[in-house]
Every structure is written in C-alpha cells, then in structure tokens.
Amino acid sequence: MSLHAAAVLRIGYGMLYLAFLLREFPHRDEIWGPGSPWTPDLARELFGSTGWFSILTLSDRPAYFEACYALALVTSALFMLGWRTRAVSVLFALVVTSFHGRDIFMTDGGDNLIVLMAEYLMFTACGRRWSLDARRDSRRAVGSPNRRVPPSAGQQAVLVRQRLSALVHNCGMFVIAAExxxxxxxxxxxxxxxxxxxxxxxxxxxxxxxxxxxxxxxxxxxxxxxxxxxxxxxxxxxxxxxxxxxxxxxxxxxxxxxxxxxxxxxxxxxxxxxxxxxxxxxxxxxxxxxxxxxxxxxGWKFGGRILRGIMPTREEPSRSTSIPRPGLPEEMTHRSPM
Incomplete structure (x- = not known):
C-alpha cells in the first residue's frame, strides 16, 4: 500500500537533510564537530543519562569528523536516489540520529520529526517506486524470460519473504500516518x-x-x-x-x-x-x-511543454510538398485532388 507515497517520503527527507547539511557545511565544526561549545565530553556525559548514541562521539579527531560528515552527505544523496534502499535506509537513520543527538540543544521540532521519519522509513519499501532500485528491477524483469517452473522450497521462501515485507511496510506506513x-x-x-x-x-x-x-x-x-x-x-x-x-x-x-x-x-x-x-x-x-x-x-507534460518552448523544433515538410517515394514513378507520388 502507498508505495508512491513512501517514495515521496524517501525523496523528500533525503533531499531535505542533504540540503540541510550543505547549508550548514561552513558551520559544521561549530555545531557538531570537536570545536563545538558543546564538546564531545559533554555529549558523552549526557548520553550516559539519556541512553542516546552518536557515531560522532566515537573519536575527537577532526579527520574522523570530516569523514562522518562526508558519509552523511553521501548517504543522504543515495537515500534520496533510492540506491540499495534497504541498507541505505538503515545507514540514513543512523546518520540522522547521530547528528541529532550530537548537539541536542541546537534542534527543534523539525529535527525531531526527521529523526522519527528516518527510523520509520527503515521498515517501509520506500525504494520500490521512483528509485534506482526500481529502475534496476524493471530492467531485470525485461531481460529475464517468463518461464513457468514448478514451485520449489526456494520459491516458497521468497513468497513468504515478500508477504512479510508487505506486512511490515504497511505497518510502517500506518505508524507514519498515525504519528x-x-x-x-x-x-x-x-x-x-x-x-x-x-x-x-x-x-x-x-x-x-x-x-x-x-x-x-x-x-x-x-x-x-x-x-x-x-x-x-x-x-x-x-x-x-x-x-x-x-x-x-x-x-x-x-x-x-x-x-x-x-x-x-x-x-x-x-x-x-x-x-x-x-x-x-x-x-x-x-x-x-x-x-x-x-x-x-x-509534471512530465508541463516539463515537455517547457522543453519544446526552449529547444528548437525540426522543420517538418509541408503537406502540399510532394516527396518522391523510392521505387515509384514521380507521377504516382502526387495524390489526385479527387
């Protein structure tokens, strides 16, 4: 259910968090890095009482923080595009949770909602539509012949996995709607x-x-x-x-x-x-x-109209102009007015 809505959530939150990280790129060290007034030691002390976790506090080295920030940018972009969504969605939730918990006093209600949605989207099939995964699956379906084979134990296992995946996806979308x-x-x-x-x-x-x-x-x-x-x-x-x-x-x-x-x-x-x-x-x-x-x-129609208005169109021959057909006498190429 609602596979396209799940794709919109994936694209939207991946794009939003990517834009957020790019916007704060010049101030990344002051907000989440070792140079932040809320030091990694203070963050670890708070985690001891709240039970939170952040990969940014595993090391105080600037190089490690820069690597984590680059990982966050790449993960947000891949999640938005829907590449290996099952695994990338887990990594995206880890990234969002880590950056959120690193400096909890810099967040607001929007950040809280993004954390919740990132965790809920892990359980949805948000990469089944409008994604690189969907494009790859469609190419495989076109390239593989449609053969009828007798059911086997492996096919039954695949069917059970698909049913469970659909069940978990529907529950995840219901939780998002209820939230x-x-x-x-x-x-x-x-x-x-x-x-x-x-x-x-x-x-x-x-x-x-x-x-x-x-x-x-x-x-x-x-x-x-x-x-x-x-x-x-x-x-x-x-x-x-x-x-x-x-x-x-x-x-x-x-x-x-x-x-x-x-x-x-x-x-x-x-x-x-x-x-x-x-x-x-x-x-x-x-x-x-x-x-x-x-x-x-x-959207495709509107985009096509814009492209047709920008790109020069090829001049088509007039209907009144006769074009000789190969292999026929020239007099047979003209239509009779009757």
Missing part, C-alpha cells in the same frame, strides 16, 4: 488551552519575536492587519484539530492544502524552513497513489 495525526491533533488541542490562541492574539506576539523574524519588515506588514492575523490563528487551530477526523473524506484535500499553506507561511514569516519542509513531506503520506501518479503525468 502525523497525533502531531496535528495534540498541537491543536494544546493551542485551544492557551488564552492567546482563544482570543486570536497569539500570532500577533509570535510576529513580534526577534528570534523568529528573518524579515522584520514583512512581519511588521502582516501585523498591521489584526483581523486577518486573528482569522489565520483561528483557522490554524481548527484545521489542526479537525485533521484526524477528515482523513476518510474528500475534505482532507482541502485541509491538506490549508496545512501546506500554513507551513509555507511558517517558513517565510518565522524562518523555520526545515520544520516546514519536514511537515509538508509528512503530509504526503495521506495522498493516494492515483493522485501522485496524476501529478507525475502532469
């Missing part, structure tokens, strides 16, 4: 308990926080419309609380659209692109395969 429902539901219920959310002034105070104002002029411009800010605040609470109850109706597409718009606003106004990206990717678990396939076909 997103719990996240939205709990966030909405917590907002309902707050006085500022009930009277519609919560976003007014959020827009005034210097820590979450990448563009102060834009935040000030939005804060000049208090009625609109209050409506957006009420809609945020309503959509988050209602989300788990509309999953089995067509209304879920409207709610998903509103949630995506909300996360885009968080990314722009509050400067939290990683959190917004993690949430938008997680919402894709509720899109059926037919919707994703239709989006894929629409």
């Amino acid at each position: 997103v429902c719990f996240l939205y539901g709990s966030a909405g219920l917590y907002k309902v308990q707050g006085y500022l959310w009930r009277n519609g002034t919560a976003l007014h105070y959020v827009l005034g926080l210097d820590l979450f104002r990448p563009w102060p002029e834009l935040s000030h411009l939005a804060d000049q419309h208090p009625i609109l800010v209050a409506i957006v605040g009420y809609m945020t609470v309503l959509v988050q609380v209602a989300f788990p109850f509309v999953l089995f109706s067509r209304l879920k597409y409207v709610v998903l659209g509103l949630l995506i718009g909300m996360h885009l606003g968080i990314a722009v106004f509050l400067g939290l692109p990683v959190f917004s990206g993690a949430m938008i990717i997680a919402d894709a678990v509720f899109l059926p395969d037919r919707v994703l396939l239709s989006l894929e076909r629409g």
